[in-house]
Amino acid sequence: MAYVVSLLEEIIRKRRMIWDLSKADFRKRFVGSYFGIVWMFVQPMVTVLIYFLIFQVGMKSVPPIPGAPYVLWLVPGIVPWFFFSETLNCITSCLQEYHYLVKKVVFQVEILPIIKLLSCLLVHGFFILIMLLMFGIYRWNVFFTWVQLLYYSLAASLLALGIGYFTSAVNVFFKDMAQIVSICLQFGMWLTPIMYHESMFADRAPWAVTLLKLNPFYYISAGYRDSMLTGDWFWMRPKLTIYFWAVTLAVGLVGLKVFKRLRPHFSDVL
Numbered sequence: 001m002a003y004v005v006s007l008l009e010e011i012i013r014k015r016r017m018i019w020d021l022s023k024a025d026f027r028k029r030f031v032g033s034y035f036g037i038v039w040m041f042v043q044p045m046v047t048v049l050i051y052f053l054i055f056q057v058g059m060k061s062v063p064p065i066p067g068a069p070y071v072l073w074l075v076p077g078i079v080p081w082f083f084f085s086e087t088l089n090c091i092t093s094c095l096q097e098y099h100y101l102v103k104k105v106v107f108q109v110e111i112l113p114i115i116k117l118l119s120c121l122l123v124h125g126f127f128i129l130i131m132l133l134m135f136g137i138y139r140w141n142v143f144f145t146w147v148q149l150l151y152y153s154l155a156a157s158l159l160a161l162g163i164g165y166f167t168s169a170v171n172v173f174f175k176d177m178a179q180i181v182s183i184c185l186q187f188g189m190w191l192t193p194i195m196y197h198e199s200m201f202a203d204r205a206p207w208a209v210t211l212l213k214l215n216p217f218y219y220i221s222a223g224y225r226d227s228m229l230t231g232d233w234f235w236m237r238p239k240l241t242i243y244f245w246a247v248t249l250a251v252g253l254v255g256l257k258v259f260k261r262l263r264p265h266f267s268d269v270l
Contacts, residue, residue, distance in 0.1 A: 091164030
């Protein structure tokens with residue numbers, strides 16, 4: 001616990017440096033690219049378009065929210081997943097990317113995953129603005145619960161950060177970890193009710209509904225939809241809220257413990 005407290009104090013003390021490095025990381029991603037920041041949106045928008053054509057145009061899928069077009073039901077579920085998956089991928093490889101900082105004795109390497117997290121949050125902010133614009137175009141009701149996007153973004157950030165501390169530390173010694181994370185994220189997207197609703201299993205396999213809800217990201221995707229579509233507050237899912245934060249806390253503590261244990265050997269390997 002003392003390690004966690006000291007890390008929080010270090011983050012607060014060096015918050016300006018962390019923010020500057022995060023902005024530099026954000027800009028660095030698009031240096032040398034002709035279209036620059038445009039590429040940040042291309043792949044996710046194409047993904048949304050493909051799912052829209054398959055599920056709404058092709059399969060005539062009907063979302064569980066009365067009067068909501070499928071695309072408005074899809075986007076609040078998939079936008080946080082884009083953020084979570086990009087953040088976890090970036091954090092997993094951050095120690096190799098910033099190996100020159102890891103080798104500096106005076107540099108606190110624990111802040112590197114946070115730098116990547118903030119860089120991805122900047123991208124996520126743009127996608128939230130696009131999502132809000134889409135809801136405006138469809139003239140969907142505006143709810144006060146839209147402000148909850150800040151809460152659920154924080155939840156997704158802490159979950160990704162907790163897992164990322166573990167995967168980034170292991171990735172230094174086991175280079176296949178980055179590929180394993182990428183594959184797990186592909187499975188994770190389909191194990192989360194993003195393109196489909198869990199109610200489709202209610203009659204045939206009710207146990208599957210419970211299994212899907214054990215996925216901590218279910219809480220985040222459902223929360224985004226609650227906030228944007230129905231106006232439900234996060235405390236209206238009390239059991240899921242308690243479960244999510246218990247899992248996130250446990251994952252974060254394990255991730256930090258592994259990171260701390262392996263940290264003295266990072267510079268030797270890198």
